[in-house]
Amino acid sequence: MTELAISADDAEDACARLTRVGDAVALDLRAFSPDPGAPGPRDAVEQWLGWVAMRSGVLAGRVQGSGRAAADAAGLLTDTDQHLGRATAGMQVAV
């Protein structure tokens, strides 16, 4: 038997903090690409900034998705706990 436990408040706090982390991780500078003064370098910088935007976006989504996952887990356990008619204070469910 595994004891499952999660604090809904802690999970919501984690979700909020990871949302902020995700916002900070994303970096899209594609609109501000400087001109190095030659076609090859110009393309290279643009492609690199494009990759930075996409890669940082993916990572931001990953971090924020993790925050939502924690909040969802707390929500699921809360629902289960309430369904079982238990007190919700500690949010503890044994399965």
Add this chain to the structure above:
Amino acid sequence: MTDWDEQHPGRGDTAGMDALIARVLEHVHTLDQSADELRAVTERLTSTWRGAGADAWAVENTGAEGELRAFRQQLYDGLDVANQYNEAVRLIAARTVTIEGDLDQARYAESMAQAALDELRALDDPDSWEVSRARSRVDLAQEDAVYATRQLAQLVFERQQADTYLTSSLGAGLPTGWGGGGGFGALTAALPAVAFSRGPEGLAVWIAGLPDGAEGDAALRWLVENLSDAQFEALLAAHPEVASRLMGGPDGAFAERFPALATALDVGGPDARIAAVIDACAGLSAHDLVVIARCYPGVVGNLDGVPLTTRIAANRVAISADLAASRAGLAAMEDLLAEEPGEPAPMQLTLLAGFRASVARCEDLLYGEVAVVGNGGGFTTGRHQVVVFDAAAGRFGELVGDPAAPNIAVVLGGTGTGVSNMSGQYDRALDLVAGVPEHSLAIITYLGGSMPPTLDMATRSRYAMDIAPHLASFANGVKAVTGATITVAGHSYGGSVVGRAEVEGMVVDRILHIESAGSGPGVDSVQDYAAPETPRYSMTAPGDPIGMIQGLSAGGTDLGHGMDPDILDGVVRLETGRVNARDPHSPVLSGSDAHSGVFGDDTKRNVKPDAWDNILAVMTGGEVTVWTAPTVESTVPWDVEVTYPMSDPTFVPPTQVVR
């Protein structure tokens, strides 16, 4: 800004580059802080959050933290390149100014010297020494100009070098196929980076913006490679149609990134190909194996020689693609029926039912929970582990148990087995896996194609002939890639398939015929098999109707399944014993019920016959009980009394250690 040229090799927006570098450098620090914050949040929540979900969440965040730090380093490396480039351009620009001054000065000096020389030459009687000095001044000024010009040319060369350095160094940090002519990175120019923060729907928006064709496919594969397991699962769950686009065959990008595997695909002969695939996969990192499962599921999901865990991951994508296709087919059929007046035609109803069944089956394989043997040996729930999935060909294989088990059995069902009822094969396999110490045995329920749907078709050998090559390659691949002790067992018609696969080149550690239809179409002796010395076992309970077709064949037709495996030289016939192996007073397992009764009674899980013990002993290398022939007494031909030794509670059958 105008591009640089041979007269102005120092052109470039170095101030703009400085600003960019400063902004990205600031972000490098932000990424450090973000990684630290992610770790802190993880540690804080998991200090109170308990359970498997918490463990998985912590693992995911640890992975994300590692990726953040890796990305931080990639940014820093890129900045280093950009900074070196910018400094080089700045220096070239400064030196260009100096050289331009030198050149201007030299040219002015030359013009002055030339004028003086011309003036001297214009005299009636110029002093030759003075003319010589004036000419020398002209020559010196020209040399200075040439020198300055050479220096400018040197700067042009240095600028070219700097451009090449920037282009190649920044490009080297990009994913394969991202940059350069025809790179898919250009496709992302208009795609919003924030889409990724909107969960599967945002990802779907991003994907929907990709054009058809190789570049769009490459961009999609880049995306799915960069998703976490949870993100990828969520994407496929919300948009299984994405999987359809990943199902293509090996393309140029595949060959470029996985050249050894691409070469292995073209190797002729299944065993040589399996060896090449194993070699190629051994050279791949754990991340690469994840990538090929996600990005090329259609290539590796059913590729023999690929690690089982990679096949399982790849086939989740393949099943998602089938789910999308089945849902689309169902929706189209429902729309059609809604528009048509009157009752649907029988064929339409059949198609409708087929789509519905396929949708339900795929959903179960992807999201359904099945019973598995847990770490304590008891039952818990887990996910399906599909190692073969080809809906069009009706091929399916599911691993029950631990992929790293030292013993793996491949088990084939009999007549009527199909993709729609493989859950029954799963339950039977799970029962066996749970009957031995945990992690010691895994079973793959295998369906290599169409099996005879009804008993009247079961005498036909063509099903066995068609499936056998696939089984041979599959089993050989499992043996080679896992290194486990492999038993291939066939129940009923499945026994004929197993026998024929041996003819087709299947070489495993043990063969087991269970109430088998025959030793394989065309088999008269073990010499017909690829490896005659392979240990073989067979069991047929007394009175099982299968005995009526064992050994029957009609030359020149597809009727029959070769010799009766019970009497084939070199095959050890096993005791099927009593209904309850633990109760010597229980009846002998016999009659038509014994055909499947060798696996025990579904309603009495704790009651297993001797046959079941023997099946497990063969699969795990234990000790088997050997068949003892009954005594037959007859005074007249129509009154025959057969007495089976196992009907005597005191009888103890002889035993033999499994080879």
